[in-house]
């Protein structure tokens with residue numbers, strides 16, 4: 001076993017380093033952050049040593065969740081600084097994606113939306129340019145459909161697509177780490 005003081009080893013150690021929200025039961029990490037996300041020294045039994053991991057990974061370790069090679073860990077409460085082992089989930093990237101879709105967080109994630117826009121701009125620059133014009137125009141959907149030779153449905157999609165909504169940062173902390 002590691003020497004005393006060599007990082008988080010138990011759930012009690014972990015909780016002692018957090019502010020616990022009595023309403024949500026989220027354990028808000030009060031230790032070091034990296035880019036707004038918890039980083040912790042933790043005893044990792046799989047490696048047989050103390051090492052630095054992200055908050056969700058630390059919570060998964062303490063919670064005894066499976067964490068295979070290439071797996072991700074994410075907080076199901078959607079909280080950036082929570083490390084409550086009961087709020088963490090682990091799985092493959094595919095499982096994480098499924099959870100995100102179910103939770104509806106990905107479509108609100110500005111990094112994801114920016115990536116979607118970039119890919120769209122590269123793959124279909126002509127439609128991208130039209131979509132940009134549609135978003136910026138005050139004309140009716142029918143007028144734009146006629147002008148760009150697109151269906152009114154396509155124009156409506158371009159106008160309302162969440163990928164084009166203003167990039168806010170509310171959900172930016174929800175990615176798996």
Ligand SMILES: [Zn+2]
Pocket residue numbers: 025026027075077078079082083084087
């Ligand atoms: Zn939480």
